[in-house]
Amino acid sequence: MADLTATGPAALRRSPLAHLTDALRAATVTGPRAVALAEWPCAAMVSLRVDPASPAAGRIAQALGATLPARCGRTASAGSRTTLWLGPDEWLVVAPPGAPAPTAELAAALGEEPGSVVDVSANRTVLELRGPAARQVLEKGCALDLHPRVFGRGQAVSTLVGPVPVVLWRTGVDSYRLLPRSSFADHLARWLMDAMSEYALPEVD
Amino acid sequence: MLLVTCPWCGPRDETEFHYGGQAHVPHPADPAALDDRQWAEYVFYRENPKGPFAERWMHATGCRRWFNALRDTASYRILATYRPHEPRPSPQPVETPTAPPSPGDRRAAGSSGGNR
Structure with a gap:
């Protein structure tokens, strides 16, 4: 049998x-x-569930280097890793492609307390x-107010874009990250490409 | 489109939510002691009031948490939303008061209520 462990599962990922x-x-x-779409493939993600009032949450915050965000929409970044609020006791830790998922250190910080730390990079x-038209593209399929005064840089929410549930994360003035489940990614990418196409033409008054 | 206020995420479109039936239905303290009729009543029998009704809802594409909502089944107006362990709020002080409907209105509005 071929030695799959030599290269590791990460090398086999598509x-x-x-x-x-x-x-x-x-x-x-x-x-x-202008607006452009690209995939940020194979980012490392860890699903984290813990009671935010427990001592384990404090240890995890220390391991992450940032306090766990406490409210909907908030994120916390430390180094290359960002923690997104998904629920009152649930977070998603995102690390850039190629970085190892911080599963082991977070699991060690959680210890024996109730909660879970799961590598969900493939989820x-x-x-x-x-691009300057990125917000207009999203507004075609997202009912939330995406104006910067409400949805600013560094905010992330779970919502619908078109028919697809995503985590929508604003990373810059004109840049957004969308995190759909893998099986919905193809549909969302095609939906976005279709939504982008009109911006190549002159604006109609 | 209704705006439903999730206790954790704030107002979101109704399409982000799932409906979960009547709230505050206590699990029997001693399920084995129930006879078939009592068990059937626990599993299947639900209130169907006209007016404020406490229901379970779930923010399916948001924080994925269950919460309770007080909804007027005649007007479909969501009077309040609250977290699962919070007590049912009184339906009176919320929303703008409307004139009491005449009996004729009441009959006409009856069919628009009910569960989704």
Whole structure:
């Protein structure tokens, strides 16, 4: 039998949107209403559940280097890792592609207390939408108020974009990350490419 | 489209939520002691009031938490939402008061209520 452990499971991973890389690049819109879509493949993600009032939450915050965000929409970044609020006792820790998932250190910080630390890197993929028209593209399919005064940089919420449940994360003035479940990623990517296409044309008054 | 206020996430579209039936149905203290009729009543029998009704809802595409909502089954207005371990709020002080409906209105509005 082939030695799968030599390269490790990470080397065997195929991103859910590997087949769309060229299509995503071709869908890039330039000009005054530019918008571009790309996949941020194989990011490391850890699902974290713990009582935020417990001592374990304090130890985990120490391991992460940032306090666990306490409210909907909040995120906390430390180094290359960001912790997104998913629920009152649930968070998603996202580390960039190639970085190891911090499962072991978080599990050690949790110790024997109730909670869970699970590597869910394959659960979702990350789509990056950037450009001056990015917010307009999202507003076609997202009912939330995405104006910067409400949904600013560094905020993340679970919601629907089009028909797809995603974690929507604003990373910059004109850049967003969308985290759909892997099996919905193809549909969401095609939905976004379709939504982007009109911005290549001059604006109609 | 209704805006439902999740106790953790704030107002969101109704499409983000799942409905979970009547709230505050206590699990029998001693299930083995129930006869078939009592068990059937616990499992299947639910209130069907016209007016404020405490229900369970779940924020399916948000924080994925169950919570309770007080909904007027005649007007479909959500009067209050609250976390599972909080007591049922009184339906009176919320929302704008409306004129008491005449008996004719009441009959006409009856069919628009009910569960989803």
